[in-house]
Amino acid sequence: MLNRHHILLPILLFSSLLAAGDDGATMLKIASSFRPPPTGWSSSSSDNYCKWPGINCDKSNSVTSINLSSKSLSGTLSPDIAALSELQTLSLQRNALSGTIPSFANLSSLQEVYLDSNTFTSISPNAFSGLTSLQKLSLSDNAGLSPWTFPDLSQSTGLVELQLDNTSLFGSLPDIFDSMNSLKSIRLSYNNLSGILPASLGVSMVQNLWINNQDVGFTGTLQVLSNMTQLSQVWLQKNLFTGPIPDLSKCLDIFDLQLRDNQLTGPVPKSLTDLPNLENVSLSNNKLQGPFPEFPTSVEKKVVDGNNNFCNSNGDPCNPQVTTLLEIAGGFGYPVSLSDNWPGNDACEWSFISCDSRKNVITVNLEKKNLVGTISPAFANLTSLKNLNLNGNGLTGSIPDSLTKLTSLQLLDVSNNNLSGDIPKFSNSVKFSYSGNSLLGKSGGSGDGGDSGSGASAGGSDGNLKSGNSKNSIAMIVGIIAGVLIFVAVVCFVSYKYIMNKRYGKFGKVEGSDAERGVVKSPANGGGMNGNGGVPSEMLSQSNGDRSDHHFFEGGNVVISIQVLRQVTDNFNEANVLGRGGFGVVYKGELHDGTQIAVKRMECVSTGTKGMNEFQAEIAVLTKVRHRHLVALLGYCINGNERLLVYEYMPQGTLSQHLFEWRENGYAPFTWKQRVTIALDVARGVEYLHSLAQQSFIHRDLKPSNILLGDDMRAKVADFGLVKNAPEGKYSVETRLAGTFGYLAPEYAATGRVTTKVDVYAFGVVLMEIITGRKALDETLPDERSHLVTWFRRVLTNKDNIPKVVDETINCDEETMASIFKVAELAGHCTAREPYQRPDMGHAVNVLGPLVELWKPTTQEDGENSGIDLHMSLPQALLRWQADEGTSTMYGDISYSQTQSSIPAKPSGFSDTLSSSDGR
Template identity: 50%
Template structure:
């Protein structure tokens, strides 16, 4: 085999000289692509390129390991041949006026540092991050001429990355959820771009220390809950975005010294865990929707910015009203939705349009949170509102599909009915027979037809017997329509039916059609029309305004709120119903006249 050694040695020299020639040729291409020419460079020959200013080579003086040309006022482009410098470890061209397309650096596994910031580059090639397994620092910020681009999922291949600076460089779209693959990442700076969407869940338990995502054009959105799980955080810039919800518990983020949250849509009570952060020096909370008491920071916090739009209920050091705090606890169960904060102002619970207080403005008697599309949980703090008089309308399906069912956690299945000893949502005991909805509808239709026919007979009888009268009155919070016929007294057959049958026995919120008397509580009409909310208006006429409503079983109704000046002469009986049709109530509040 010894006679083959000269051949192998010659082949090695050929390959080595080819690689050397390739690196030299690439540097010569670079020399011809930039201006002014750096000191000691040539555009004709690259024989001595390893001695040129800013070029470093390995010990063999043949392979390029570093190109350092920062802040030389260079213009021109970077040639695509740079992608052939397989031993390149560092590329530094920041602080120039270089332009054009960036060369592909994919699969340069030895490349550790890339500094491209503060130039005029116009595009990033596809696959730019592929195979950069040795990359530790990438800085591409302040390249405002770049075509809009997204952070690719290829970033996950940069498993050695510690610093990514890409501020003000035309980034758009969402931040990819790849940070579980970047265990060494400490600095992430993506400010002044057009990033949207939420903070990626893979931020949780990462080693990020400096997080800058502030000043996005449209704004990142959603919760900042994940921040509480990044325990190594020291500097957090989230300002000028569209983040919502409360500040999370920051108990485990003891290294935070600078927290910027201003100009978002954050809500809720500022947590004590933020106020007590041991290393906090700077904090900004201005122009959000924070509620509760104004947070009081210790003297060690040098800069506190807390002016602008917020919804605090009392001034610095002053406690909030206990009733206000109870309502805030209730809002906390829903995650402090912005809609509740928008409707809140000051330290007066009775000033909140979603609650009704008693005459003395001392107690909350009604809380109306219907049709708000809230998520979360119903807070146990409702129990603190001891004066509540609201009724509860429980819709089991489709909104709450697991109510009135047993959930088999072992198999994931469900069974009808409740567990042993339980009760259904309607108040009946487990195992009781359900009344079909069709039967209930049929009963209602039959009673409605009976009342209509009866009303017609009474109308004809009145025309023939002028002495018979009509009495309309309001008593005990109920509206009555009472027909009396001479000699008839209360001798009509009684046909009771509960249109609001979820109430317990004896509850005077039931509507009873009994004989010729019809009792409809005013509070019931308020409930089914969301307190005569303007969104339920379906018409206006000479009699007054007509509102839509909905009974617990889904029956649609229309309620006409009559004008007092026209009710006496124009009031008539209107109660219609059939399968799939509507029930109509007409009533007038001011003069205590109701028509049902």
């Protein structure tokens, strides 16, 4: 009998020769797929392939590594590479390989794959599954790849580095990182990823996390970071993260933290400013609140300014009422809506807040604000609070007992939430409403907890909380008697109103208008609340009867009668026309107290549900949009088929008047500093609208784009990027930023597609206008110069041409020209022919911001004439500028500085005109 070793030896020798032969044939195919084959390789013979440059083999002539980085290779990568069963390392980075990335599935020896910086166009399905030895995978900078989802790496538990940035990834991240105990680096930047961060990241050992600059962006909170104790470099900028910055006190190794350009809210935690190794941090362009953060001198680079809502700019503590309200917002998870509406250090100027003459908060009206979370006990710190309305949200948890200690409280409405726990006992002076909380009063406490569906407990909550059968019986009898009395009173009131209406004809619908009875609803206005859902009595329509013919829209805007609008516009006199657009005519109006308004009288629309729904949608959108660079909607009117919107008036004219018609209008031409400031404010306003669109808060077709300019050279953007009936083959200038904005991008002219990149194109045209002082379309010029974009693109081909086309009214010193070059370059990028070649508005903000905020005049004379103190912040400087020029004082973080509700304060002329005695 033969020894088994004598049998195995030939078998092993044969297998080795077979493997070597297979690798030789495979290498020949790989060599043939390259164009041309690498130097020293053969495409006709596989002899000595183990000695080809860049190839390593083991003792059995099996290929273990291919290293051809930066060899100017083109062609494709043969799918036969999957036959190299012993391959451990593949390095083909920094070449020009194209086509499909083949499958490496189940190559159990493969440890490192470097295919970055090529031009691949697609990836084979399951290309990286079953790679049990994989340690490093890099496909970075293959921007031409077709969209693909995160690869199956579930069996690559030894993965150390993953680099898939700029590879067209989309979708969400799988929750697999708890099994990857060796993973140190994740680079997924510049893709189209979305969703929330997987919880498994919290138990990973990741040190470097780069997921910045997503097309759509990750959402949700950053809470998972607090458990990632190995973190050292974190790049999360340019996403849609919300909520507060988490506690990072356990992440002691972080040296570089980039959180800018998100939607983060709440105060900056001390755990962040105390990080011992922090060197670089960026928090700009968020919604952060509380005191301005102070970092130690060891932090070499810190960028915090820019579109945050800090209460101050010097690190001092916030006003105590501001601190309390921010703590209250914390109970709701610091929603973005409260950050946008609660900036600065004076709570009495905030939306949804009213104060008394001593600036004590007396009303907090957060009805129907889509709030979640819990009711904070901090409400008890507002010791003068009289009215608290939290009706119609999604709040959970219990009602804090501390609210019972508010001695001035008169009204508490927590109806229609998801509250639970015991029902606190309030004094008889408190009107307490809590219906619509099915779990409230059912978690123990004295007695049976009452019936949460019983509605309001006027005069305290005793009626629902008494224990014992006798007390319950008494309460029931009292309730029945009260109900009968209320019913009788209602019947008498309705009968009286019916008789008076029959006799005097002053009760009922006004002919020709569904909403001409004056102010119908303003649920968020401050003032004395009387149980009418937070609506002051003087703001209610006199008619409390049948309202089936009314149209009620949520959001806090007031309905204004057509009679009032006719009166304040001199019956829509042609002399009061401010402008004409695709949706009708805008008129200037003046109330009795001198307040100026702008009334957009929209062209007649079809009657019926569809037309009303569209108008209702626009009202709902405009109500949600609140930003310091957006015009506020003051009210609306429905008059038969007409739809009218009332905005705050912009007294300083339009951008076009200052650029093109300044001589005719008697204006001074804008300086370069003013022009760049305007461009920055527009960019910030549009960026804000784009962020809302990405979060589905608004629909792109609803045109909620009325932009305010921060230096109070206020100009209205009407329906930018959404031009109708544009002449074929031309870029329409029908709707413009005060006559210059809203140009048609090429893709919209051909396909009608509306995207954020259409707005970017239009913004680029505005930049060209502020540089040249020329209109976007000037048919008085020769054809080769009439279209600004086409002409200016030719100018940009030679930098030396730019000084020759600058508006002659601009004083072009060396510093100004340097700024103009940067703006010109940005304009060229924004008006690129293909949408994907254009930046987003965040990039425009980043380019323009330093040109404005770090501006220094070249001479002392310039500084004095500008009226700007260079030590001031930009908003402070602009306020000083306005004061010196005697311009409007309406600049602020919200449209009217005295606003104390969800909308700008209702001009006094409205209330005077629409008093309850009018009978409208």
